[in-house]
Amino acid sequence: MLPTDSYAWQYLESTVADVLQSYAYKEIRFPVLESTELFKRSIGEVTDIVEKEMYTFDDRNGESVTLRPEGTACCVRACEQNGLLYNQIQRLWYQGPMFRYEKPQKGRLRQFHQFGVETFGMAGPDIDAEMLLITSRLWRELGISDAVTLQLNTLGTSEERKAYRAALVAYLTERKDQLDEDSQRRLGSNPLRILDSKSVSTQALLNDAPNLHDYFGEETQAHFNGVKAFLDAAGIEYQINPRLVRGLDYYCFTVFEWVTDKLGAQGTVCAGGRYDGLVEQLGGKATPAVGFAMGVERLVLLLQELNAIPEGLSQAVDVYVVAMGNVQAPAFQLAEQVRTALPHLRVMSHCGGGKFKKQMKKANDSGADVALIIGEDEVAAGQASIKFLREEREQQTLSVEEIIAVLQS
RNA sequence: GUGGACGUAGCUCAGUCGGUAGAGCCCCGGAUUGUGAUUCCGGUGGUCGCGGGUUCAAUCCCCGUCGUCCACCCCA
Numbered sequence: 121m122l123p124t125d126s127y128a129w130q131y132l133e134s135t136v137a138d139v140l141q142s143y144a145y146k147e148i149r150f151p152v153l154e155s156t157e158l159f160k161r162s163i164g165e166v167t168d169i170v171e172k173e174m175y176t177f178d179d180r181n182g183e184s185v186t187l188r189p190e191g192t193a194c195c196v197r198a199c200e201q202n203g204l205l206y207n208q209i210q211r212l213w214y215q216g217p218m219f220r221y222e223k224p225q226k227g228r229l230r231q232f233h234q235f236g237v238e239t240f241g242m243a244g245p246d247i248d249a250e251m252l253l254i255t256s257r258l259w260r261e262l263g264i265s266d267a268v269t270l271q272l273n274t275l276g277t278s279e280e281r282k283a284y285r286a287a288l289v290a291y292l293t294e295r296k297d298q299l300d301e302d303s304q305r306r307l308g309s310n311p312l313r314i315l316d317s318k319s320v321s322t323q324a325l326l327n328d329a330p331n332l333h334d335y336f337g338e339e340t341q342a343h344f345n346g347v348k349a350f351l352d353a354a355g356i357e358y359q360i361n362p363r364l365v366r367g368l369d370y371y372c373f374t375v376f377e378w379v380t381d382k383l384g385a386q387g388t389v390c391a392g393g394r395y396d397g398l399v400e401q402l403g404g405k406a407t408p409a410v411g412f413a414m415g416v417e418r419l420v421l422l423l424q425e426l427n428a429i430p431e432g433l434s435q436a437v438d439v440y441v442v443a444m445g446n447v448q449a450p451a452f453q454l455a456e457q458v459r460t461a462l463p464h465l466r467v468m469s470h471c472g473g474g475k476f477k478k479q480m481k482k483a484n485d486s487g488a489d490v491a492l493i494i495g496e497d498e499v500a501a502g503q504a505s506i507k508f509l510r511e512e513r514e515q516q517t518l519s520v521e522e523i524i525a526v527l528q529s
Numbered sequence: 530g531u532g533g534a535c536g537u538a539g540c541u542c543a544g545u546c547g548g549u550a551g552a553g554c555c556c557c558g559g560a561u562u563g564u565g566a567u568u569c570c571g572g573u574g575g576u577c578g579c580g581g582g583u584u585c586a587a588u589c590c591c592c593g594u595c596g597u598c599c600a601c602c603c604c605a
Binding site for chain 1: 530531561562563564565566597598599600601602603604605
């Protein structure tokens with residue numbers, strides 16, 4: 121990521137941090153490198169991520185380690201090892217690089233970055249809804265609400281899913297020859313993923329297939345209705361998508377995705393759901409949990425696509441200090457005085473000498489609104505000149521105090 | 530992993546039906562010895578991704594390789 125993009129990242133990062141802070145979430149940080157076993161046990165052995173997308177290697181002790189492909193498992197491990205989950209409620213967030221060995225394309229990189237939120241110890245639909253309140257508010261803060269839509273589904277309990285899975289496999293096995301090639305392969309490995317296949321013919325075939333929602337018992341229905349009721353009350357729009365499934369094994373009940381049609385093939389900008397079984401699966405006490413992750417690169421692309429980054433953020437300089445003649449030391453001193461008095465201003469001192477004309481051109485190109493000019497005359501008089509580069513206004517030669525006063529206004 | 534496109538100056542790209550390359554922007558100098566944005570003039574800058582093959586001669590044709598992009602797949 122280059123300086124031309126970093127301001128967009130900083131804008132996104134600070135907006136996300138502010139929103140999460142306003143919901144009283146706490147930041148957690150954990151390592152980039154984890155034991156390979158952690159991901160096999162959490163994400164699922166037969167998922168694509170674990171089977172072919174992990175950066176896995178042996179360390180010097182011969183232990184298999186992996187660059188994290190996602191944050192949830194790492195977060196659970198870190199919390200578990202530090203006693204944050206035992207009979208406790210946690211609302212946490214994190215941020216950082218993730219690694220998946222995939223073929224790069226737009227919105228999909230081998231090292232990419234996520235914001236993640238994980239909550240523990242809350243079983244009701246209210247905290248599920250809070251995930252969507254948070255993300256919905258974030259889109260509003262970022263000015264991209266119109267570009268994203270919420271897809272919502274529930275996966276029920278693992279027993280319900282198991283029963284449905286059997287019915288789906290039975291139905292599709294009878295019609296295997298009508299399935300596309302990828303779906304035929306998934307029939308054996310991960311049949312639920314056939315539901316969100318992009319193949320038109322496969323989707324048509326699914327219209328008469330068993331419906332997951334027919335397999336839900338009272339608990340699942342009630343939980344899902346609860347989530348929907350909170351969303352309705354909050355005025356958050358959503359689409360129920362019964363074919364929305366997740367690529368990671370640990371999800372149950374509520375799952376959701378925020379998607380956009382503005383980014384080409386990689387349209388999911390944020391996704392998450394409930395994963396009540398994971399903590400126990402990783403050796404802890406059974407703990408309800410909900411969370412989500414957002415793709416930073418995709419959100420930055422979307423912000424840029426929509427021109428949603430506030431003007432002025434890309435400007436790096438407010439004041440450019442020009443030194444005429446052999447007065448670099450006093451010029452530095454002037455710049456330091458301005459920085460001390462007005463720390464919010466970005467003050468750049470010209471370095472490298474050169475002709476005055478050249479320095480003025482640099483001042484202009486820097487994007488600064490004003491240039492402070494100091495030469496031998498000014499040094500002798502204990503003054504400096506202030507020139508306004510973006511407005512019709514007379515250049516003035518003033519004392520340092522007066523210049524600071526002008527800059528302040 | 531599969532398919533397609535593309536790698537020429539710092540950037541965006543043109544070009545040579547095979548005879549070792551050009552524009553715009555950027556940068557530097559000048560018109561203008563202490564005043565930028567508009568002009569005008571001049572200049573620097575390229576083993577034409579890398580390796581092999583064909584040829585008198587390859588940036589161009591062929592093969593391989595690496596990289597990038599887009600889509601599939603997968604997912605944030």
